[in-house]
Amino acid sequence: MPAVKNAAGIYAADDMDLIDLFIGSEGVLGVFSELELALTPLPAVAWGMTAFLPSESAALALVERVRDDRHGHVAAIEFFSAEALDLLREQRAGNPAFAALPEIKPHWHTAVYVELHGDTEAAVEQALAGVCEALADGGGNAYDTWLATSWREIETFKGVRHAVPEAVNLRIGG
Numbered sequence: 001m002p003a004v005k006n007a008a009g010i011y012a013a014d015d016m017d018l019i020d021l022f023i024g025s026e027g028v029l030g031v032f033s034e035l036e037l038a039l040t041p042l043p044a045v046a047w048g049m050t051a052f053l054p055s056e057s058a059a060l061a062l063v064e065r066v067r068d069d070r071h072g073h074v075a076a077i078e079f080f081s082a083e084a085l086d087l088l089r090e091q092r093a094g095n096p097a098f099a100a101l102p103e104i105k106p107h108w109h110t111a112v113y114v115e116l117h118g119d120t121e122a123a124v125e126q127a128l129a130g131v132c133e134a135l136a137d138g139g140g141n142a143y144d145t146w147l148a149t150s151w152r153e154i155e156t157f158k159g160v161r162h163a164v165p166e167a168v169n170l171r172i173g174g
Contacts (some may be wrong), residue, residue: 025052043117045076045124048148048157051135052108054096056082058138059110065134066114073116073127082113091167102156103164113157 012021021030054060059079066077075129085108114131118124134143148154 022137024094034114035078040158042151043075043119045118045121046115046151046154047124048113048115048154049128049131050111050113050157050160051131051137051140051147052105052111052144053135053140054107054109055139056110059112059139061138061147062112062131062140065138066131068129071101071123071127073124074114075117078113078161080113080164082109086173087112087167088160088163090164091170095170096111098163098167102146106145113161117156 030052051062053062063077066074085104088101089104092101092104116124116127118127135142146157148157
């Protein structure tokens with residue numbers, strides 16, 4: 001049976017997890033009155049890399065290779081389409097609020113952000129070497145990357161990530 005959206009606007013599908021139904025209901029099915037959180041400490045080492053690739057297929061191939069992380073160092077993967085990069089270039093060129101974004105070169109077609117965590121710098125460096133190998137195998141180039149080796153530098157990358165929805169909102173709202 002295909003997935004359907006009912007008259008109340010709640011998405012439902014066969015074999016759907018209850019948690020997915022609840023989260024997808026946007027508060028219609030209930031509210032949380034008490035939460036218990038378990039916090040994990042920040043990793044000892046965190047690095048981030050944004051790799052710019054020549055095509056969407058190369059970016060997707062990189063994502064597939066990076067997702068096959070057998071040692072557990074990959075903490076996050078994020079994909080940026082050509083359209084998202086074009087939108088950031090456009091806003092950076094014409095909107096002073098986006099002027100602090102790093103330059104996104106014209107030949108960069110698609111991007112993949114990978115965040116690596118580990119107990120030691122050597123472990124994260126080794127994981128990064130694997131990502132770079134996958135990048136080269138997919139037609140990417142180490143010179144077309146941004147590398148962050150501290151939480152502060154990673155925050156710069158997150159600023160780029162958050163700029164995408166802001167740029168979309170400006171386009172559709174303006």
